[in-house]
Amino acid sequence: MFDTKIAFIVRDDLPTWQRLNVVAFLATGVAATAPEIMGAPYVDAKGRQYGNMSGQPMLIFAADINGLQTAHRKGLERELTLIPYVHAMFSTGYDEANRDVFMAEDADNLNLVGLGVRGPKKIVDKVIKGLRLHD
Template identity: 25%
Template sequence: MDETLQAGDATVAAEESIFARRCVVVVDAALPPGKAANAAAVIALTLGQRHPELVGPPLVDASGATHPGLIPIGIAVLSAPAEALAGLRAKAVQGGCDVVDFPVQGQQTTDYQAFIDAVAQVREEDLRYVGMALLGPRKAVGKLVGNLALLK
């Protein structure tokens, strides 16, 4: 078989698998807008690093200028009560989703080493979160976040 066709088939398969997944960011509903935006941005950056296949091809405008590719499946930014986030994380992990979580300690300092040190002092079951991204099969993610509203 022609190598070009094989590479093309792999691209089509990768695109199909992307569209079979759903990606959401869920942030603490009580966060002020600036902190909610910060949490969503930090989480999305890490999600993009972990899953570069989520970035679509570059966009070319009518002038021929090229713009960076964006995520073709979109990312809903939802909100939940702070006390629900740890449970949501546990269910998502158990359900096979990739979870990018953002512990509250991350918004308590601008020193990353201090953040690392603070998280190291807390057991997993005691961590609290300002937000998280969930990436997984569309139905599984939908079941987890179906009752959550868009961030306002």
């Protein structure tokens, strides 16, 4: 089993395509901060090689803005790896602009639409307690 847990929390009032987009971006952030979770490349029966992906399960939860901000606060208090995605990032077209709009946010009241969380399993469980799995 795994000592760590990975959870994504996505805002429940977004259109489905935005939710999926946010989770995809958050997953790349988790993979970048924890390259050890990456499995080996896949090879099919004809020997063709494909890319690799995480060998660890990832759970996706839905929450309103208050649930996201609460999880963010708890994650900061517990010093977990956090990957935030704020609403203003939807209006940018490239990574540097994302950093600029993120820096402009009220750091104590982020307008979060998504949050990736990774850390020791028991601690992550405390951060996501009360949130519902995304349906």
